[in-house]
Amino acid sequence: DAGVTQSPTHLIKTRGQQVTLRCSPKSGHDTVSWYQQALGQGPQFIFQYYEEEERQRGNFPDRFSGHQFPNYSSELNVNALLLGDSALYLCASTAGGYEQYFGPGTRLTVT
Amino acid sequence: TQLLEQSPQFLSIQEGENLTVYCNSSSVFSSLQWYRQEPGEGPVLLVTVVTGGEVKKLKRLTFQFGDARKDSSLHITAAQPGDTGLYLCAGARSGGSNYKLTFGKGTLLTVNP
Numbered sequence: 631d632a633g634v635t636q637s638p639t640h641l642i643k644t645r646g647q648q649v650t651l652r653c654s655p656k657s658g659h660d661t662v663s664w665y666q667q668a669l670g671q672g673p674q675f676i677f678q679y680y681e682e683e684e685r686q687r688g689n690f691p692d693r694f695s696g697h698q699f700p701n702y703s704s705e706l707n708v709n710a711l712l713l714g715d716s717a718l719y720l721c722a723s724t725a726g727g728y729e730q731y732f733g734p735g736t737r738l739t740v741t
Numbered sequence: 742t743q744l745l746e747q748s749p750q751f752l753s754i755q756e757g758e759n760l761t762v763y764c765n766s767s768s769v770f771s772s773l774q775w776y777r778q779e780p781g782e783g784p785v786l787l788v789t790v791v792t793g794g795e796v797k798k799l800k801r802l803t804f805q806f807g808d809a810r811k812d813s814s815l816h817i818t819a820a821q822p823g824d825t826g827l828y829l830c831a832g833a834r835s836g837g838s839n840y841k842l843t844f845g846k847g848t849l850l851t852v853n854p
Contacts, residue, residue, distance in 0.1 A: 663842070665844075670846070671847075672831075672845050672847050673842075675841050675842060688841070722842075728772040728833050729789050730774075732784045
Protein backbone atom coordinates (compact mmCIF):
# COMPACT_ATOMS: atom_id res chain seq x y z
CA ASP A 631 0.00 0.00 0.00
CA ALA A 632 1.70 3.18 -1.21
CA GLY A 633 1.77 6.01 1.25
CA VAL A 634 1.71 9.70 0.44
CA THR A 635 4.21 10.61 -2.26
CA GLN A 636 5.56 14.03 -3.15
CA SER A 637 7.68 15.39 -5.98
CA PRO A 638 10.20 16.75 -6.43
CA THR A 639 12.31 15.94 -3.37
CA HIS A 640 14.39 19.09 -3.59
CA LEU A 641 14.03 22.28 -5.57
CA ILE A 642 16.09 25.45 -5.90
CA LYS A 643 14.43 28.58 -7.27
CA THR A 644 15.29 32.26 -7.60
CA ARG A 645 13.33 35.11 -6.03
CA GLY A 646 10.37 36.13 -8.16
CA GLN A 647 10.02 32.75 -9.85
CA GLN A 648 7.05 30.42 -9.63
CA VAL A 649 7.04 26.82 -8.38
CA THR A 650 4.68 23.84 -8.53
CA LEU A 651 4.84 20.99 -6.04
CA ARG A 652 2.96 17.72 -6.45
CA CYS A 653 1.35 15.23 -4.09
CA SER A 654 -0.34 11.86 -4.47
CA PRO A 655 -2.43 10.86 -1.45
CA LYS A 656 -2.45 7.53 0.32
CA SER A 657 -4.68 4.95 -1.35
CA GLY A 658 -8.30 5.42 -0.29
CA HIS A 659 -7.80 9.00 0.89
CA ASP A 660 -9.76 11.82 -0.72
CA THR A 661 -8.64 14.87 1.25
CA VAL A 662 -5.26 16.57 0.86
CA SER A 663 -3.75 19.25 3.08
CA TRP A 664 -0.58 21.25 2.53
CA TYR A 665 1.73 22.49 5.27
CA GLN A 666 4.85 24.67 5.33
CA GLN A 667 7.57 23.82 7.82
CA ALA A 668 10.31 26.39 8.31
CA LEU A 669 13.56 25.31 9.95
CA GLY A 670 13.11 24.77 13.68
CA GLN A 671 9.34 25.20 13.54
CA GLY A 672 6.33 22.95 13.49
CA PRO A 673 4.34 22.63 10.26
CA GLN A 674 1.95 25.51 9.45
CA PHE A 675 -1.34 24.77 7.69
CA ILE A 676 -1.62 26.30 4.21
CA PHE A 677 -4.89 24.88 2.87
CA GLN A 678 -6.97 21.74 2.43
CA TYR A 679 -8.59 20.31 -0.72
CA TYR A 680 -11.60 18.04 -0.93
CA GLU A 681 -13.70 17.22 -3.99
CA GLU A 682 -11.40 19.40 -6.09
CA GLU A 683 -12.19 22.52 -4.07
CA GLU A 684 -10.28 24.47 -1.43
CA ARG A 685 -12.20 23.73 1.74
CA GLN A 686 -10.14 25.53 4.36
CA ARG A 687 -7.22 27.97 4.29
CA GLY A 688 -4.60 29.08 6.78
CA ASN A 689 -2.92 32.49 7.06
CA PHE A 690 -1.03 32.42 3.78
CA PRO A 691 -1.14 35.07 1.02
CA ASP A 692 -2.82 34.57 -2.32
CA ARG A 693 0.57 33.81 -3.85
CA PHE A 694 -0.07 30.32 -2.51
CA SER A 695 -2.66 28.46 -4.55
CA GLY A 696 -3.55 24.87 -5.17
CA HIS A 697 -5.50 22.39 -7.15
CA GLN A 698 -6.92 18.93 -6.65
CA PHE A 699 -7.49 16.56 -9.54
CA PRO A 700 -10.26 13.95 -9.98
CA ASN A 701 -7.84 11.21 -8.88
CA TYR A 702 -7.39 13.16 -5.58
CA SER A 703 -3.78 14.13 -6.31
CA SER A 704 -2.93 17.75 -5.65
CA GLU A 705 -0.59 20.57 -6.61
CA LEU A 706 0.68 23.52 -4.61
CA ASN A 707 1.68 26.59 -6.60
CA VAL A 708 3.65 29.49 -5.20
CA ASN A 709 4.07 32.67 -7.29
CA ALA A 710 6.56 35.52 -6.91
CA LEU A 711 8.82 33.52 -4.60
CA LEU A 712 10.39 35.27 -1.62
CA LEU A 713 13.45 34.21 0.35
CA GLY A 714 11.11 33.52 3.28
CA ASP A 715 9.30 30.86 1.26
CA SER A 716 12.30 28.55 1.73
CA ALA A 717 10.98 25.63 3.75
CA LEU A 718 9.95 21.99 3.75
CA TYR A 719 6.54 21.69 2.11
CA LEU A 720 4.52 18.78 3.40
CA CYS A 721 1.45 17.15 1.95
CA ALA A 722 -0.88 15.15 4.17
CA SER A 723 -3.86 13.01 3.22
CA THR A 724 -6.84 11.68 5.10
CA ALA A 725 -10.06 9.82 4.43
CA GLY A 726 -11.92 12.52 6.32
CA GLY A 727 -11.04 11.65 9.90
CA TYR A 728 -8.71 13.13 12.47
CA GLU A 729 -5.63 11.23 11.38
CA GLN A 730 -3.51 12.76 8.65
CA TYR A 731 -0.66 10.90 6.99
CA PHE A 732 2.27 12.90 5.72
CA GLY A 733 4.52 12.54 2.72
CA PRO A 734 8.29 12.95 2.85
CA GLY A 735 8.08 16.60 1.82
CA THR A 736 9.65 18.82 -0.81
CA ARG A 737 12.60 20.96 0.32
CA LEU A 738 12.32 24.34 -1.44
CA THR A 739 15.27 26.71 -1.39
CA VAL A 740 14.78 30.24 -2.72
CA THR A 741 17.97 32.17 -3.52
CA THR B 742 0.22 33.10 17.93
CA GLN B 743 1.41 29.61 18.88
CA LEU B 744 -1.71 27.80 20.09
CA LEU B 745 0.17 24.70 21.18
CA GLU B 746 3.18 25.08 23.46
CA GLN B 747 5.57 22.17 23.71
CA SER B 748 8.16 21.71 26.43
CA PRO B 749 10.96 21.20 26.71
CA GLN B 750 12.14 22.44 23.33
CA PHE B 751 15.34 20.37 23.51
CA LEU B 752 16.10 17.24 25.55
CA SER B 753 19.32 15.23 25.60
CA ILE B 754 19.41 12.10 27.75
CA GLN B 755 21.29 8.84 28.17
CA GLU B 756 20.01 5.49 26.97
CA GLY B 757 17.80 3.85 29.58
CA GLU B 758 16.48 7.06 31.12
CA ASN B 759 12.80 8.00 31.28
CA LEU B 760 11.41 11.27 29.97
CA THR B 761 8.18 13.21 29.59
CA VAL B 762 7.35 15.91 27.05
CA TYR B 763 4.38 18.21 27.35
CA CYS B 764 1.96 19.85 24.97
CA ASN B 765 -0.23 22.64 26.39
CA SER B 766 -2.88 24.95 25.05
CA SER B 767 -5.56 27.33 26.24
CA SER B 768 -7.83 25.99 23.50
CA VAL B 769 -9.93 22.84 23.43
CA PHE B 770 -9.22 20.33 20.67
CA SER B 771 -11.42 17.59 19.22
CA SER B 772 -8.37 15.35 19.08
CA LEU B 773 -4.66 15.48 19.54
CA GLN B 774 -2.04 13.64 17.55
CA TRP B 775 1.60 12.93 18.30
CA TYR B 776 4.08 12.63 15.46
CA ARG B 777 7.80 11.81 15.25
CA GLN B 778 9.87 13.44 12.53
CA GLU B 779 13.36 12.57 11.33
CA PRO B 780 15.54 15.26 9.71
CA GLY B 781 14.43 16.03 6.14
CA GLU B 782 11.45 13.68 6.32
CA GLY B 783 7.73 14.05 6.91
CA PRO B 784 6.13 13.53 10.33
CA VAL B 785 5.08 9.94 11.12
CA LEU B 786 1.87 9.52 13.11
CA LEU B 787 2.39 7.79 16.47
CA VAL B 788 -1.01 8.07 18.13
CA THR B 789 -4.33 9.92 18.17
CA VAL B 790 -6.20 10.67 21.40
CA VAL B 791 -9.77 11.94 21.29
CA THR B 792 -11.34 11.48 24.74
CA GLY B 793 -10.50 13.66 27.75
CA GLY B 794 -8.43 11.65 30.24
CA GLU B 795 -7.58 9.03 27.62
CA VAL B 796 -4.33 7.10 28.02
CA LYS B 797 -2.78 5.13 25.16
CA LYS B 798 0.33 2.97 25.22
CA LEU B 799 2.56 2.14 22.30
CA LYS B 800 5.32 -0.20 23.55
CA ARG B 801 7.52 2.08 25.73
CA LEU B 802 5.55 5.23 24.85
CA THR B 803 2.58 6.37 26.95
CA PHE B 804 0.33 9.18 25.73
CA GLN B 805 -2.22 11.02 27.82
CA PHE B 806 -4.91 13.53 26.84
CA GLY B 807 -5.91 16.01 29.53
CA ASP B 808 -9.39 15.84 31.05
CA ALA B 809 -10.31 19.20 29.51
CA ARG B 810 -8.79 18.23 26.14
CA LYS B 811 -6.41 21.20 26.25
CA ASP B 812 -3.15 19.41 26.97
CA SER B 813 -1.30 16.17 26.45
CA SER B 814 1.87 14.41 27.51
CA LEU B 815 4.18 11.80 26.05
CA HIS B 816 6.19 9.61 28.41
CA ILE B 817 8.99 7.37 27.16
CA THR B 818 10.31 4.62 29.40
CA ALA B 819 13.87 3.35 29.06
CA ALA B 820 14.69 5.54 26.08
CA GLN B 821 16.78 4.08 23.27
CA PRO B 822 18.92 5.80 20.61
CA GLY B 823 16.28 4.86 18.05
CA ASP B 824 13.85 7.18 19.88
CA THR B 825 15.91 10.18 18.75
CA GLY B 826 13.89 12.62 16.69
CA LEU B 827 11.57 15.62 16.72
CA TYR B 828 8.32 14.93 18.59
CA LEU B 829 5.41 17.07 17.44
CA CYS B 830 1.97 17.40 18.93
CA ALA B 831 -0.87 18.56 16.72
CA GLY B 832 -4.39 19.48 17.68
CA ALA B 833 -7.42 19.18 15.44
CA ARG B 834 -10.58 21.23 15.68
CA SER B 835 -13.58 19.99 13.79
CA GLY B 836 -15.70 22.22 11.63
CA GLY B 837 -18.14 19.88 10.06
CA SER B 838 -15.88 17.28 8.52
CA ASN B 839 -12.88 19.57 8.21
CA TYR B 840 -9.85 18.81 10.32
CA LYS B 841 -7.08 21.39 10.26
CA LEU B 842 -4.05 20.45 12.33
CA THR B 843 -2.35 23.05 14.51
CA PHE B 844 1.18 22.00 15.42
CA GLY B 845 3.47 22.87 18.28
CA LYS B 846 7.12 23.72 17.58
CA GLY B 847 8.22 20.29 18.70
CA THR B 848 10.59 18.72 21.21
CA LEU B 849 13.94 17.66 19.78
CA LEU B 850 14.98 14.51 21.65
CA THR B 851 18.49 13.08 21.52
CA VAL B 852 19.14 9.74 23.21
CA ASN B 853 22.84 9.08 23.64
CA PRO B 854 24.12 5.48 23.73
